[in-house]
Amino acid sequence: MTETLAPAPATSPARLSRLADDDLALLLLIRHFELELLRLYGAGELNGTTHTCLGQEYVPVALRPLLGPGDFVFSNHRGHGHYLARFGDAHGLLAEIMGREGAVCGGVGGSQHLHRDRYLSTGVQGESLPVAAGVALHLRRTEPGTLACVHIGDGTWGEGAVYEALNLAALWDLPLLVVVENNGIAQSTPTGAQLAGTIAGRAAAFGIGHHLVVSADVNEIRPALEPLVAGVRSGRPLVVEFRTHRLGPHSKGDDTRPPEAVRAAREHDWYDRYAHDHPDHFHPLDARARALVEGVVAEVSARPPSRWSPCA
Amino acid sequence: MRVAENLNAALHGLLADDPAAYVLGEDVLDPYGGAFKITKGLSTRFPGRVITTPISEGALTGVAAGLALTGNTAVAEIMFGDFAALAFDQLCNFAAKSVSMYGSRLPLRMVVRCPTGGGRGYGPTHSQSLQKHFVGMPGLALYEMSPFHDNREVLAAMVDRGEPCLFFEDKILYTRPTGLADPLFRVRRDGDLAVVDPDVPELAARPDCVIVAPGGTAHRALGAMRSLLLEEEVSCRLLVPSRLYPLDVEALLPHLGGVVLVAEEGTAGGTWGSEVAHLVHQRVWDRLRGPVRLVCSRASVIPTAAHLEREVLLSESAIHRAVREALRG
Structure with missing residues (x-):
């Protein structure tokens, strides 16, 4: 619990291992989906706003086989990757964001309010943690062995709801997995300017385990998490902190970081690193994901608007 | 019968009739039975489904929403209705929104009880009637306890609505008899x-x-x-x-x-x-x-x-x- 929030060393990140085809394909699907969204916003084809997970795609990809259909996943404002990792449904998600027929939630929820089966996202920071605690309480009693997983960011730790829920999770031995994507920046505020102490220290205050992930290599992250997630299933809540990098802006064009900070994030980007380390594996799957997303955009854009009745 | 006893009996009835019903809140367990004794006897009769919580109104309301989200019936007690302000986000931005913001109706059987009002000398932060702050929120229904309505019936109406409900309970009314005593x-x-x-x-x-x-x-x-x-x-x-x-x-x-x-x-x-x-x-x-x-x-x-x-x-x-x-x- 003595770790600090010092920036990662300036040395080049380690070589990435070769991924399974489905993991790489999913990473690339999320990447191209997010890039396409930014392009569509730039072209004025989307309403409102969005928050892309560029650079953080590997978090839900690493978790994907560790979570089963009986587990609940609570996502947040930066949740496209979480949704795609769970359902692979780029059509439904894009239709939701574009307000087209076939939208997951009829175009009502949009980018940050999705609900499907045991997946739910909300746009208010920290709000989902107490709800997830209630869900975990239900699961512990009626479906032992399943868990509730909540994705939050480093900025979310400013919300009191987080601590109220962690207290309950520890008191009640809840199967609650808190996944923190600490990308070092809360909208425009560097973590060092908004978070005193450490996330590990905060988890420790409740007697909750904390696992730090600094790697972006799915093959390294996943086996380390496997026994820990099994522990969550037997009622040991856990905070998993990914030290990650937000490649893009907070939402659309609102990146005020100095160029060196953006450059540092880029140096850690799994995408360029994987292309460099495994070009033969990368390029055909990258081309395929790009074409797939282009096809999704073409198809969904041509759909009629979604329909919904306000009194439903 | 006093109104408080009628409400207590209503909660007993709800827990007895609905095996997926929970009551949660601060200090709700026996022998204390809640600050106004409305939950008396519940935890003895239904251990495990009556849950005492830390002093965390936001979290206990969120937990109620989570229980409702997984198909349960959740009744949360806010010790003094004034503290519903601490649960405003859960009520306004989560529970009330969730019933409709995901495109199709997502029923939530959830009641948040709020002992309300003055007349007992509890002072500015323990005597308010906060109904007006919740009026006009789509997806959130407001009910008020009355001497002329059986609380079991009212609880059933709130639960059957399938959306979060706030139940305002005048504290003075707890000690009054149910029904009408005045022969005029x-x-x-x-x-x-x-x-x-x-x-x-x-x-x-x-x-x-x-x-x-x-x-x-x-x-x-x-x-x-x-x-x-x-x-x-x-x-x-x-x-x-x-x-x-x-x-x-x-x-x-x-x-x-x-x-x-x-x-x-x-x-x-x-x-x-x-x-x-x-x-x-x-x-x-x-x-x-x-x-x-x-x-x-x-x-x-x-x-x-x-x-x-x-x-x-x-x-x-x-x-x-x-x-x-x-x-x-």
Whole structure:
């Protein structure tokens, strides 16, 4: 619990291992989906706003086989990757964001309010943690062995709801997995300017385990998490902190970081690193994901608007 | 039977009838049984489904929503309704939104109980009537406990609604008997609405004034009706809806006359009564002798000292005066 929030060393990140085809394909699907969204916003084809997970795609990809259909996943404002990792449904998600027929939630929820089966996202920071605690309480009693997983960011730790829920999770031995994507920046505020102490220290205050992930290599992250997630299933809540990098802006064009900070994030980007380390594996799957997303955009854009009745 | 006992029995009934029902809140376990003893006996009879929580109103409301989300029925107690402010985000941005913001209806069987109101000297932060702050939130229904509505029935109505409900419980009402004790009046039910009229058919048929009041104000309205009848030969009808929002104004209309007054304990400004008045004006403006009158507590904090508290809170005599002024027109 003595770790600090010092920036990662300036040395080049380690070589990435070769991924399974489905993991790489999913990473690339999320990447191209997010890039396409930014392009569509730039072209004025989307309403409102969005928050892309560029650079953080590997978090839900690493978790994907560790979570089963009986587990609940609570996502947040930066949740496209979480949704795609769970359902692979780029059509439904894009239709939701574009307000087209076939939208997951009829175009009502949009980018940050999705609900499907045991997946739910909300746009208010920290709000989902107490709800997830209630869900975990239900699961512990009626479906032992399943868990509730909540994705939050480093900025979310400013919300009191987080601590109220962690207290309950520890008191009640809840199967609650808190996944923190600490990308070092809360909208425009560097973590060092908004978070005193450490996330590990905060988890420790409740007697909750904390696992730090600094790697972006799915093959390294996943086996380390496997026994820990099994522990969550037997009622040991856990905070998993990914030290990650937000490649893009907070939402659309609102990146005020100095160029060196953006450059540092880029140096850690799994995408360029994987292309460099495994070009033969990368390029055909990258081309395929790009074409797939282009096809999704073409198809969904041509759909009629979604329909919904306000009194439903 | 006292209203508190009726409510306690209603919670016993809910837990007995519905194996997926939970009651949670601060200090709700036996032998304490809640700050107002409403949950007494529940944890002994239903261990495991009555859950005591830390002092975390936001979290316990969120947990209730999580239980509701997974198909359970959750009744959360906020020890003093004032503290519902700490759960506002969970109520407004999660529970009330979730029933409709995901494109299709997501039913949540969830009731948040709020002991409400002054008159017990608890001071500015433990005496408020916060109903008005929750009026007009789509997906959130507001109910108020009344001496004329059986709480088991009201609980069932809230649960069956399939959306989060706030239940406002006037603290003074806890200690009052259920039903009507005054022989001058008789009460009948018209659906959700309790209708109280003088026990003389000629007076009941043509009331001089109709008072609309939530359950917590009903006894003060009845006291004013008694003195108006005996001292001034003014006959009033009292209408007590169980659900305050969304209000079924159509149900009120057949019982209204030319003079209508809304009495509530909330402080003046942006009140539930102004919502009622607007709805009534829209429908029967032509039938009214004048605008609907509003009588409520003064726009003030609620003091602790009894003599000061009395100056601020809605009183029987204020209702009496307001009716007299309304009739003078």
